[in-house]
Every structure is written in C-alpha cells, then in structure tokens.
Amino acid sequence: MPAAIHESRPNRRGVEVRERVLRTAWEAFSREGFRACSLARIAADAGLSQAGLLHHFPTKEDLLLAVLRWRDELELDQVGRTLPTHTGLSVLSRLLRLVEINVELTDVVRSFTVLSAESVSEGHPARDWFRARYTRVRAAVADALQSGVDSGEIRAGTDCHAVATEVCAVMDGLQLQWLLDPGAVDMVALFRDYARRLDAALRNPAREAPDTPDGQDTRDTGDTPGGTAPSAAP
Amino acid sequence: MPAAIHESRPNRRGVEVRERVLRTAWEAFSREGFRACSLARIAADAGLSQAGLLHHFPTKEDLLLAVLRWRDELELDQVGRTLPTHTGLSVLSRLLRLVEINVELTDVVRSFTVLSAESVSEGHPARDWFRARYTRVRAAVADALQSGVDSGEIRAGTDCHAVATEVCAVMDGLQLQWLLDPGAVDMVALFRDYARRLDAALRNPAREAPDTPDGQDTRDTGDTPGGTAPSAAP
DNA sequence: GTCTATACCGCGATAGAC
C-alpha cells in the first residue's frame, strides 16, 4: 500500500512560519522595493535560512505574489465590510478617515507607493495585481458615488467613475509628496480641503443637509489600515 | 617645468559621449528603476564598454546624480521660460497643456514615476533631489496662483501653496493609474475636468471673464516635455 | 579616453543530509 499522498496540508506550525515570512517580506519590499530586496535578508529577519524560506515559496516571484494575495485577504476582511456601508458623498468622509489612519502608518503607505510605481515597468510580476486593484477600487468608489446620484444627493450627470479615479489620484499623489517631505506636506489637511471642495462641487444644489466631509463623521469606520487606496469587497 | 594640470577640460568629443551616456542612462533608469538597472547594459546601449562609462562617471550613484542634474538643466531651459509667463488661473491651462504633452511621452512619465517612488526609501541617492524638486515646483505654482490672488482674479484667502500641492498630487496620481492601465484612464480628460472644477472653485465670483482651462488657450506654451510635474526657473 | 581582463561580492536557486 503506497503512502498517502503528501498534500501540502499545512499544520499549525507551518501556517505560523508562513505568515511570519509574509509579514517580514511585506516590510522588506516596502522599504527597498521588490527587486532591490534580497531573499537572504528576508529569511534572516523572519528567523530562518534562505533555503528554508524557499521551501515555502519556491521563487522570489512566488513570494511577492503570495504577499500581495495575503494583503488582499487582510484588506478584504477589514475594508470590505466598512466601505460598502458608505454611499453617496459620505464615501469622502470614509476616505478622509483612511488618510488619517495612513498618516500613522508610514511603512504601509511606503509599501504601496514603492511597489505600485515599480510595477509599471513592462513585465513586472506585480503589474497585473496593481492594475486589477485599481480597477476594483475605482469601481467601488464609483459605485458609492453612483448611489448618491441615484438618491439625488449628487448632481445628475456626474461622471462617477471619473471622479473616483481623480480621488484615488489625489490620495496617491499626496502620499508621494508626504513620504518625500513629511514636514512640508500635511496630508490630512490637504485631503480634507480637497474633499470639501469636491463635496461642494458634486452636491446637488436642489437639496439640503450638507454633511460635509470634515472628519466629524461619527459612523463606525473601523481602524482599517490601507495603502494607496482602500480595497473593497467585490 | 611641470606638465600643465590636467583639468577635466572636456573637449567636443568628450561632451558628446557624456551626453549620449546621460540620455541612455535616463532611459534605462526610467524603464527599470535605478537599482534594478545595470551599468553594463547602459554602457552597451550607449556604445561603449562598462569600464569606459565608469571613466566618465566613477560610480553608479554619480551617474544617477549627473542624470538628474542634466534633467534639471533641460527643464530649466524649456519650462523655466514659459511657466512664469502664466500667472493666476492661467497656470492651470499651462499644466493641462503639460499633461497633453506628457501623454505622448510615456517613457518620460514612467521615469519620474518609477524614480520618484523609488527615492522615498531611506538613504536613496535621489531622495534629496526629488524633495528639492517638489519644493521648487510647488513654490512656482503657488507663486503663479498668488499673483492671481493679488490681482483679484482668485478669491482672497486662498491657500495657494496647499492648492499647488494638490495639483501636483493629481498629476502624479493620474500618471500612475494611466501607466498601469492606459486604456482605462484618460489622463488628459481627467485632468481637464479637475482643472475646470478647481478653476470654478478658486475664481473670485466678484469678477467676470471666465477663461476656463479647456485647452483652447492659444498662448505660446512651447512643446515642453516634463515629468511628474513641471519644473520652474527659480 | 577607451579597451580587455578580472577581482570580488551578493544574488536566486538547487542538492542532499538530517
């Protein structure tokens, strides 16, 4: 009788190590970028040898993709539940809250900034992932705005997808300048100003109740770390 | 009598080679980033050996800094003359024109996106350069806006520096999404929409002559390539 | 000023013992 097929059935210990490696790799990629960072260093920081690491993730590229998938799951758990609860212009308040959280998470923001920019190179292993991510985030924000249009809160004829793209761009662009020169760029204040102006421009004038995104929103937004932009549940 | 000191007095030929190397290196850095790119490849593309390259630029880092200084001079020549001629809200038209130019210069845009993001790492050789660049660009745009405030075209009390930072952020953020997914992001249209809305928000209502930034501006703006954001003469 | 040759190192990945 042949031995039972040795499925990669992870026991408790294996999952622990795997997760520790993923977290360490994520931090390393964030500091130095994917290409510049070495497996040996990640392995050492995670407390195992390089060969040991490669037992779990056969190649460096596999490790990167695993890290990105792992981040996906984290964000899906965290943001996926809270973002859809905000519809219409309140999504701007939610995003402002995200910026407020991000300003305390320099490493996470740097991760997304470094990795996403690196991934625009032709043939970069993370390119598809980032493209899909932006597609998803833009759609989520656009959906939230569209429901505002449907309810009459937002002006009819608003191009919600265009606005969503612009909002993501502001977040990303501010992050870059903030990372380069934190003392000169007040990311939270700048995004708040932008969001207020956008709110005023989009709001349907034939309505009242100006719940401007001034950070005084008291809904439960959750303490959701997020990179460049929030991920949303599909 | 001792031989004359052999100053690095570049003759015609030397300058030619140097410039060819700089241009090649700029393109290589733009595609792959600074760290990922190899001197051997740059040397080959520039038509000389690696050792020959290192004769002109002793280390890779020297080469990077030389490339950045070279870009500075180029932009100073090109943008430095045209941007200061636009004051007040017309600076938005000028920036829209820049986006229109950039959309045809994928490689240049990618250069700035990749390099600037890479430079946010601690101790990156280009970090100081990018920080200084953004400081300069923000100040230039803010100055243009401020003169609009002074002339009464723009609302009194406008925080010109904050707006300048935001405008740069929009340009950078749109570039990232556009590079990742050119088919899904119409960078020019998106920036035009943003600029129009910003124009409307900033314009002093106690005035007339709404010269909106719709790209119909007929002033001579010059064909000025520029990266992430325009550089301006001090 | 440019070359060939090479030193030297660190990288990703593999082999095989335990």
Place this chain on the structure above:
DNA sequence: GTCTATCGCGGTATAGAC
C-alpha cells in the same frame, strides 16, 4: 520542514595595456 553547502550568474568596481 529546515538546515549547510554550493553552484552559476550578474552586479559594481578596479588594474593595467594600448
């Protein structure tokens, strides 16, 4: 599942001939 040892490659930088 983790280790040590090692391979093979490609990187930056240097030495020295021409």
